[in-house]
Amino acid sequence: MKKLVPMLLLACALAAPASAQLRITITSGVTDPIDIAIVPFARAGVSDPLDVAEVIQRDLESTGRFKGMPRSDMAALSKPTTAAEVVAAEWKQLNNDYVVVGRVTSQTDGTVRIDAELVNVLTGLRISGPYSIVPAASIRNGAHRVADALFEKITGVRGAFSTRIAYVSVDGKPPNQRYELYVADSDGANRVRILASPLPIMSPAWSPDGEWLAYVSFERRTSAIFVQHRRTGKKTMVSARAGINGAPSYSPDGKNLLLTLSGSNGNLDVYLLELASNQLKRLTDDPGIDTEAVMSVDGTVYFTSDRSGNPQIYRLTPGSNERPKRVTFTGSYNARPRVSPDGRQLAVLTQDGGAFRIAVQDLATNNVQVLSKGNQEESPSFAPNGTMLIFAGRERGQGVLQTISVDGQISARLDADAGEVREPVWGPFLP
Amino acid sequence: MKKLVPISALLATLALLAGCPTKKADVPPPTPPPATENTGVQDPNAVVGDDTAIAGPPEGLLAQRIIYFDFDRSDIRADSQSIVAAHAAYLAKNPAQKVRLEGHADERGSREYNIGLGERRGQAVRRALALQGVAETQLSTVSYGEERPVEAGSTEQAYSKNRRVEIVYLK
Numbered sequence: 001m002k003k004l005v006p007m008l009l010l011a012c013a014l015a016a017p018a019s020a021q022l023r024i025t026i027t028s029g030v031t032d033p034i035d036i037a038i039v040p041f042a043r044a045g046v047s048d049p050l051d052v053a054e055v056i057q058r059d060l061e062s063t064g065r066f067k068g069m070p071r072s073d074m075a076a077l078s079k080p081t082t083a084a085e086v087v088a089a090e091w092k093q094l095n096n097d098y099v100v101v102g103r104v105t106s107q108t109d110g111t112v113r114i115d116a117e118l119v120n121v122l123t124g125l126r127i128s129g130p131y132s133i134v135p136a137a138s139i140r141n142g143a144h145r146v147a148d149a150l151f152e153k154i155t156g157v158r159g160a161f162s163t164r165i166a167y168v169s170v171d172g173k174p175p176n177q178r179y180e181l182y183v184a185d186s187d188g189a190n191r192v193r194i195l196a197s198p199l200p201i202m203s204p205a206w207s208p209d210g211e212w213l214a215y216v217s218f219e220r221r222t223s224a225i226f227v228q229h230r231r232t233g234k235k236t237m238v239s240a241r242a243g244i245n246g247a248p249s250y251s252p253d254g255k256n257l258l259l260t261l262s263g264s265n266g267n268l269d270v271y272l273l274e275l276a277s278n279q280l281k282r283l284t285d286d287p288g289i290d291t292e293a294v295m296s297v298d299g300t301v302y303f304t305s306d307r308s309g310n311p312q313i314y315r316l317t318p319g320s321n322e323r324p325k326r327v328t329f330t331g332s333y334n335a336r337p338r339v340s341p342d343g344r345q346l347a348v349l350t351q352d353g354g355a356f357r358i359a360v361q362d363l364a365t366n367n368v369q370v371l372s373k374g375n376q377e378e379s380p381s382f383a384p385n386g387t388m389l390i391f392a393g394r395e396r397g398q399g400v401l402q403t404i405s406v407d408g409q410i411s412a413r414l415d416a417d418a419g420e421v422r423e424p425v426w427g428p429f430l431p
Numbered sequence: 432m433k434k435l436v437p438i439s440a441l442l443a444t445l446a447l448l449a450g451c452p453t454k455k456a457d458v459p460p461p462t463p464p465p466a467t468e469n470t471g472v473q474d475p476n477a478v479v480g481d482d483t484a485i486a487g488p489p490e491g492l493l494a495q496r497i498i499y500f501d502f503d504r505s506d507i508r509a510d511s512q513s514i515v516a517a518h519a520a521y522l523a524k525n526p527a528q529k530v531r532l533e534g535h536a537d538e539r540g541s542r543e544y545n546i547g548l549g550e551r552r553g554q555a556v557r558r559a560l561a562l563q564g565v566a567e568t569q570l571s572t573v574s575y576g577e578e579r580p581v582e583a584g585s586t587e588q589a590y591s592k593n594r595r596v597e598i599v600y601l602k
Contacts, residue, residue: 174580200578202542222573223546244550244574247543260543266554266572268547289547304544310503311544335541349541356539376585378541397584423542 022188022401022414022421029064029410034154036060037069037091038100041114042081045106048136052104052114052143059147059161062187063388064410069096083117083126092121100150104139111135114142118153127153140189160383161186164427165390166194166204166213167401171419181215183230186383186426188414194228195235205249206427214238214248214257225259227275238275244268251295258283258293258301270303272318283318292336302327302337302346311335313348328361330368336379340386345406347380347389358391360406371408381425390414392422484531487600492517498556500594502537505551507559515556518598519563526566532556533597534574535581537590542576549574556596 038057057068073094080086080101091099102116111133118127130149134142144162151159162185169180179201184191195201199218206213207227214227224240225248239245243262250257257273270293272281284290288307295301305314305324310332314324328334333351340347343363350359350368355375361368376394383390386406393402395413399420404411414421487493498511507515522528534553536545553572561567582589 174583177579200575202576202578218575218578243572244546246546260547262547262550264571266550266557268550289544289551291543291547292541304541306544306547311541333540335544351540376539394585 022184022191022416024058024062024187025413025415026062026064027402027411027413033065033067034098035069035096036066036098036100037074037094037096039074039079039081039102040071041102041104041116043104046104046112046136046139047106048112048139050139050143052102052139052146053100055140055143056100056116056147056150058187059144059159060151062161062412063151064405064412065155069094083119083128086119086121086126088119088121088124091119096121098154102146106136107133112139112142114139114146116146116150118150140185144185144187157387158385158429160385160388160426160429163384163429164210165401165424166206166427167421167424168201168204169416169419169421170399181213183213183427194230194233202423203247204423204425206425207250208252208254208428210428210430212250214250216246216248225257227257238278239273247292249294252297252299256295258295260291260293270301281318283316284324294338296339296343297341298343300339300343302339304335304337313337313346327363328368329366330359330361334359338380338382340382340406341384342386345386347382349378349380358389358404360389369408371404371406372402372411374402377402379423379425383426384429388426390424390426392424483602484599485602487530488521493521496598496600498552498596498598499591500552500596502539502590502594503548505548505555507555515559516563519560519565522560522569523564526569529569529571529601530560531599531601532570532572533599534572535579535593535595535597536577537593538577538580538585539590540577542578546574546576549576552594552596556598 038053041052060066061068077090081103082101086099086101099119099121100116105113107113113131113133115131130146132142132145141162147161148159164183165186166183169182171178179197180193181195181201181204182191182193194213197217197219202216204213204215212227212229214225216223216225223245225238225245226235227238228235239259241261242264243266245261247260248257255275257275259271259273260268261271262268267287268289268291269282270284270290272283283301286307288305290303290305293301293303300315300317302313302315304311312326312334313328315327316324331350334348336349338347346361346363348359349356352370357370357377358372358380359368359370374393378392380389380391388403388405390401390403392399399422401414401421401424402411492514495514498507498514532553534549536548550572553574557570557572560570580593582592
C-alpha cells in the first residue's frame with residue numbers, strides 16, 4: 001500500500017468488451033489503495049475466452065479502493081493457480097497486499113465453476129473460496145459474484161458488482177428526441193433495451209427482487225405508470241389516471257407502489273397503490289407539490305414537498321394521522337430523496353450555491369454533506385451495499401452517469417458511447 | 432372557428448410511432464380525479480393527449496401560442512397577459528373549440544418536481560383563461576416537465592425558452 005493511486009486511472013484500459021456501452025473511469029480514488037495481484041486463472045474445458053481475472057480486477061479497481069498489479073509486471077513471476085503455489089515473499093517484494101489465484105472449470109452438467117483463493121501476503125494467510133457456479137453463458141456474472149465475495153473478505157462489506165443498473169438514454173436534438181430505457185450490469189456491460197419511444201420515458205424504479213421495473217412513459221401522449229418484467233418484457237399499465245401519473249417507487253416488500261397523482265385539478269399528492277388489488281390510498285393532502293416518495297426499510301415514507309414555499313424533504317408514516325414532518329433544513333432546494341438500504345441516510349438533490357448537487361444527510365444527527373462537485377446533477381440512487389451512489393451529471397452539455405462513495409472520497413464516471421444518459425437506478429442484490 | 436387547417440404531421444407521426452390510437456371523433460369524457468380510497472383500476476379513458484392538434488387561428492396575437500415563465504415561477508408575466516387575453520376572447524366566442532395546455536420546465540432541479548412545476552404553469556394559464564370566460568370543458572392540461580425542451584443547452588437563453596406553456600388547439 002505504498003503507491004499513490006493516479007487521479008485518472010483508466011479502469012477500462014484493459015480492453016473493454018464490444019458489448020460494453022458504458023465505460024468506467026475513476027476520477028478520484030483513495031490516496032492509499034490496497035495493492036492486489038490477480039493472477040490469470042487456470043482454465044479447463046471452457047470455450048468462453050472471457051478473462052475472469054481481468055473482470056475481477058476491473059470490478060475491484062472500479063471501487064477506487066484497489067490497485068491491480070499490471071499483467072506486464074507479472075511476466076517474470078511464476079503463475080500460481082492455487083493458494084498452495086503462491087510464494088508470498090515474491091509478491092510482497094512487489095508491494096502487493098493480496099494475491100488472488102483461481103480456476104475456471106467446465107463441469108459435466110454444462111455449468112462452469114469458478115474458484116478463487118485469496119492470499120494475504122503480509123501475514124501469509126490463505127483464504128480459500130469463494131467460488132461460483134454459473135451457466136456456461138454467464139461466466140461474466142460468475143466472475144462478478146466472485147469479486148463480490150473477495151471484496152467482502154477484504155473490506156468486510158459485500159460487493160455489488162453482480163448487481164444491475166437501469167437508466168434512460170436520449171438521442172437526437174429537441175424537439176425530435178428518442179427515449180430508451182436500458183438495463184445493464186453495474187459495470188455497464190450486457191446492456192439490454194427494455195423500451196423505446198419518441199415520447200419521454202422517466203423515473204425508472206426497481207422492484208426489491210430485481211425482476212421488475214416501474215417507470216413513467218408518455219407513449220399515450222400523457223403520463224402513465226407501467227411495470228415491466230425485466231426478462232419477459234411483459235408490461236402492465238398500473239396507473240393512467242386523469243392528470244399526472246408520476247414518480248413510482250416500490251415499497252420494500254414489493255407489494256405496493258408509491259406514486260404521485262394530480263387529478264385534473266393539477267394538485268400533486270402522494271399515494272400508495274397496492275399492486276395486487278389496485279387499491280389506492282392517499283398519503284398526502286396539501287395544495288403544494290408533493291412528489292418523489294420513497295419508503296425506507298422501517299416503513300417511513302420520505303417525499304419532496306414545496307408546502308413551505310420551496311422544495312424540501314418531509315417524512316410521514318402511512319396509517320398514522322400525524323402531519324408530515326420536515327426533514328431537510330439546509331439550503332433552499334432539497335428534492336428527490338432516496339434512503340440508504342439500512343434506512344440511516346438520505347441522499348437528496350440539493351441546491352449548493354448556483355449548482356445542483358448530490359448531498360447525503362445522516363438521519364440520526366441531521367448532518368449534511370454535499371458529495372458531488374458538478375453544476376447540473378440529479379437522480380441519486382444508492383448501491384444495495386450502501387457504500388456508493390450513482391447519479392446523473394452533465395459534461396460538455398451531455399448527460400453522463402457518475403458514482404461517488406458516500407464519504408465523497410471516491411468518484412467515477414460511466415461514459416456512454418453516444419447520446420445522453422440519465423436517471424440511473426441501482427438494482428438490488430440478486431439471489 | 433373559421434378555417435381549421437388540419438396539420439401537425441409531426442404530432443400525428445409521433446402518435447403513430449408511439450403506437451397510440453389516433454382517435455377521430457368522440458373524445459372520451461374526462462375522468463374524475465382519483466378518490467381517496469379509489470378502487471378504480473387504470474382509467475383507460477383518462478387519456479387527454481390523443482386529440483389531434485390543429486393549426487388554430489393564425490391571425491394577430493392568436494398566432495402566438497407560447498407563454499414564457501420566470502425561474503421557479505408559475506405566474507403569468509405582464510408581457511404575456513395580452514396573448515392569454517386574446518386566446519381567452521377567441522375561445523369564449525368559439526365554445527366548441529378545445530385547447531390543451533402543455534406545461535414545461537427548464538432542466539434545472541429534479542425531474543419529477545419539474546413535472547409538478549410544468550403542471551402548475553399549465554394550471555395558471557387554465558385559470559386565467561377560465562376567469563376570462565372560457566368554459567372548463569374547453570381546457571385540458573398536460574405537463575412534460577423538463578422532458579421536452581425546445582432548445583438544448585445549459586444556458587439562460589435555453590432555460591428561458593424551455594420554461595413555457597404551449598397552447599395547442601385541438602380538432
